[in-house]
Amino acid sequence: xxxxxxxxxxxxxxxxxxxxxxxxxxxxxxxxxxxxxxxxxxxxxxxxxxxxxxxxxxxxxxxxxxxxxxxxxxxxxxxxxxxxxxxxxxxxxxxxxxxxxxxxxxxxxxxxxxxxxxxxxxxxxxxxxxxxxxxxxxxxxxxxxxxxxxxxxxxxxxxxxxxxxxxxxxxxxxxxxxxxxxxxxxxxxxxxxxxxxxxxxxxxxxxxxxxxxxxxxxxxxxxxxxxxxxxxxxxxxxxxxxxxxxxxxxxxxxxxxxxxxxxxxxxxxxxxxxxxxxxxxxxxxxxxxxxxxxxxxxxxxxxxxxxxxxxxxxxxxxxxxxxxxxxxxxxxxxxxxxxxxxxxxxxxxxxxxx
Ligand code: DPM
Numbered sequence: 384x385x386x387x388x389x390x391x392x393x394x395x396x397x398x399x400x401x402x403x404x405x406x407x408x409x410x411x412x413x414x415x416x417x418x419x420x421x422x423x424x425x426x427x428x429x430x431x432x433x434x435x436x437x438x439x440x441x442x443x444x445x446x447x448x449x450x451x452x453x454x455x456x457x458x459x460x461x462x463x464x465x466x467x468x469x470x471x472x473x474x475x476x477x478x479x480x481x482x483x484x485x486x487x488x489x490x491x492x493x494x495x496x497x498x499x500x501x502x503x504x505x506x507x508x509x510x511x512x513x514x515x516x517x518x519x520x521x522x523x524x525x526x527x528x529x530x531x532x533x534x535x536x537x538x539x540x541x542x543x544x545x546x547x548x549x550x551x552x553x554x555x556x557x558x559x560x561x562x563x564x565x566x567x568x569x570x571x572x573x574x575x576x577x578x579x580x581x582x583x584x585x586x587x588x589x590x591x592x593x594x595x596x597x598x599x600x601x602x603x604x605x606x607x608x609x610x611x612x613x614x615x616x617x618x619x620x621x622x623x624x625x626x627x628x629x630x631x632x633x634x635x636x637x638x639x640x641x642x643x644x645x646x647x648x649x650x651x652x653x654x655x656x657x658x659x660x661x662x663x664x665x666x667x668x669x670x671x672x673x674x675x676x677x678x679x680x681x682x683x684x685x686x687x688x689x690x691x692x693x694x695x696x697x698x699x700x701x702x703x704x705x706x707x708x709x710x711x712x713x714x715x716x717x718x719x720x721x722x723x724x725x726x727x728x729x730x731x732x733x734x735x736x737x
Contacts, residue, residue, distance in 0.1 A: 423458070
């Protein structure tokens with residue numbers, strides 16, 4: 384018998400990252416019982432620097448860089464990430480080998496237990512404090528409730544909930560991704576899930592991605608079976624939209640995609656906000672799916688690092704064009720100036736978030 388080579392799966396150490404990785408590895412083990420898998424935990428800069436808001440720690444791939452270095456050095460063979468944490472341009476030599484079926488993509492509110500009768504933003508008391516480090520969430524919270532205060536909260540989900548629950552807590556509520564809370568089995572803490580029409584989510588939110596070396600055909604073949612067609616098409620549109628706008632994981636940009644029930648149309652709504660949400664550029668468009676013709680080859684950068692089975696390429700191509708068109712429409716409406724204003728403000732007056 385030939386000796387089995389173990390496939391090493393890298394993960395961040397947080398409880399959420401472990402749960403996400405375990406679920407993907409369980410699926411892989413079931414699909415390939417003859418293969419050995421082992422999991423290697425690692426810490427990222429985003430996990431270590433907890434006293435600053437995300438925008439200030441800065442840099443692309445805050446949660447992904449260390450893991451990508453391990454991939455490049457062949458210490459690990461694949462890495463499970465939240466897709467929304469992966470920049471829309473990946474480092475050279477890396478590929479998103481699979482995007483798993485999207486879970487709940489909505490943003491969620493967790494109101495502190497000391498406000499038992501309050502469940503959503505509208506119900507929070509005047510001037511209440513909402514914990515979030517996301518500029519996208521801050522802007523949209525202020526559009527609905529300009530009187531609310533948003534304060535930065537960092538750390539993993541467990542730490543954040545502990546801060547909310549503390550007797551002397553500064554927070555009345557937290558805004559978090561529903562998917563993260565669901566994966567940890569904390570559904571009961573969610574007091575409201577925002578309809579994406581009332582609160583745009585982050586590109587890729589709620590979907591898990593598997594990052595691999597672009598030249599590792601064996602691993603690509605292995606993980607490609609994990610990909611979910613509709614999720615990949617929607618996320619291709621969202622990532623292409625973000626990429627055309629200049630990307631970044633700490634920008635006030637939100638999206639919403641839908642595919643019609645018959646699978647014939649893809650819809651994308653995208654928005655760019657200023658810091659306090661008083662200004663916003665928004666645009667929505669749709670495109671046809673299901674073209675019989677396979678589109679010409681796309682470069683990896685046009686694909687925002689996504690790998691897709693050949694049979695899905697026509698739809699992926701349409702999705703990428705849609706994302707770019709919505710972004711161009713926003714740029715025509717002056718979105719670049721808005722983003723520039725936000726970038727200038729975060730580099731100088733960030734203290735207000737500390
Ligand atoms: C990114 C953002 C946040 C994470 C920015 C945004 C939220 C930061 C914060 C790009 N990554 O959403 O506008 O509120 O302090 C993150 C979470 C998940 C993946 C947690 C969350 C779980 C959900 C998923 C952090 N990354 O958003 O509450 O897998 O999509």
